[in-house]
Amino acid sequence: MDQQDNTTTQQSVTERQLRRLVVPAPAAYDPSRRIDVIHEPDLEVLWGGLE
Amino acid sequence: MDLVVQSPDELLAAVPHVLGFKPEESIVLVPFRPGLPITRVDLPRTAADREEVWDALSGPYGRHALPGSCVGIVCITQDRRNAELASQHLSNRLETVGITSHLRLWADGERWREFNTGATGLQTQEAAERIAAKTVLTGSVQPAASRESLSASLVGDREPIAQVLETARKEAAASTPSAERDWALDRLEQFHADGNRLSDVDGARMLVALETISTRDALWEDMSTQNTASHIALWRDLTRRAPEEVRAAPASMLGFASWLRGDGAKAWCALDQVPVDRPYSMAAIVASALQNGLHPREWERHQAQMREVASELDESFVPKPPGQNAQRDVPRTQPSTDRSAPGR
Structure with a gap:
């Protein structure tokens, strides 16, 4: 896996x-700094039926 | 609120089920209400690391925070002192974007301590079993033993496809890119319908077809929140079976599909399967989306806008029947007959 987004000139449409949505500009891909973001998690197992 | 988790012990037992794996040497931010994501980061070890963690989290948390947002900070590490420093730092920073930290919990696998109150306790097998039983009842997949084992689950037997890859290449060379694209789209549709694993021959043909970027993009653009499960099943299987030379595309597709379903951890595991020595721009961009905590609904919103623009363009370019004004994009001068004019 490349650590740099160094192929920008060959990006497809x-x-x-997707890149336009990434704000701020895409950062370098650093395998040592993983941020696992789980969007819209199922909180049922934690808190049950939320009111 | 019908609490399932009723103690720090149970919260610690539940976190792996929500993440999909058992975290180690990590900080996990657990929201108390819908709206904020669940996030896991490696536990920072220095003051500079703590600032870097906040730099990374401030984007998604700043964007998604609503009035009254609150989270629990869960530190899983052998290093209690570091957990206390890191959770306090994070709590202070979250406060600046309007997010309250209701608890700062530390655990080392045997004991826990809540820093805000000083309460302490033991992590028990009973709590783990109770939470596991609850998730079995809801049909949830049981969490992987670690993040590493989650990654390892994406490595399968790659030899069968490797053996037919050369033949697939020769056949693709004798065909045309558009014919291969049509075949790939048809095969995808068939997979959506029956969910049957691709044969080695079809798998090799699909992987070769993906090397044509326009074909890959056509398959990529088929993804939506309605069919991510099917896409994840297909690309997960092909990532497991793809030899190195053709693995970047299915792994990136799996990464994107996992992100589209909201699962950043599995998306990272997919990107880990992109060979290190094969730069692949789609993988790099998906990685950027993950690093920035981009919410998948942004993609859906963007795609909807693009479809709207495309539809307007289509209408503009459709030849008008004889007798109608052929000029495009002319503002209407008369109100539609089926709608009342203002004030009428």
Whole structure:
């Protein structure tokens, strides 16, 4: 896995669409700094039925 | 609120089920209400590391915080002192974006301590079993033993496809890119319908087809929140079976599909399967989305806008029937007959 987004000149249309959404500009891919973000997690197991 | 988790011991037992794996030497931010994500980061060891962690978290948490947002900070580490420093630092920073930390919990696998109150206790097998039983009842997949084992689950037998890859390449060379794209889209549709694992021959053909970027993008653009489970099943299987030379594309597709379903941890594990010596721009961009904590709904929103634009363009370019004004994009001068004019 490349650690740099160094292929920007060859990005496809769909790649460019995703990249435009990434704000701020894409950071270098650093395997040593993983941030695992779970969006819309199922909180049922934690808190049961939320009111 | 119908609490399932009723103690720090049970919260610690539940965290792996929500993450999908058992975290080690980590900080996990657990929201108390819908709206905020669950996040796991490696436990920072120095003041500079703590600032870097906040730099990374401030984006997604700043964007998603709502009035009254609150989280629990769970530190899982042998190093209690470091957990106390890191959780206090994070709590202070979260406060600056309006998020309250209701608890700062430390655990080392045997004991726990809640730093805000000083309460302490033991991590018990009973709590782990109770929470596991609850998740079995809901049909949830049981968590992996570690993040590493989650990654290892993406490594399968890669030899069978390797043996037919050369033949697939020769056949693709004798075909045309558009014919291979049509085949790939049809095969994807078939997979959506029956969910049957691709044969080695079909798998090799699909992996070769993915080397044409326009074909890969056509398959990529098929993904939506409605069919992520099917895409994840397909690309997970092909990532497990793909030899190194053709693995970057399915691993990146799996990474994107996992992110689209909201699961950043599994998305990272997929990207780990992209060979180190094969730069692949899709993987790098998906990695950036993960690092920035981009919410998948942003992609859905963007795709909807693109479809709207495409639809408007289509309408503009459709030839008008004879007798109608052929000019495009002319503002209407008369109100539609089926709608009342203002004030009428």
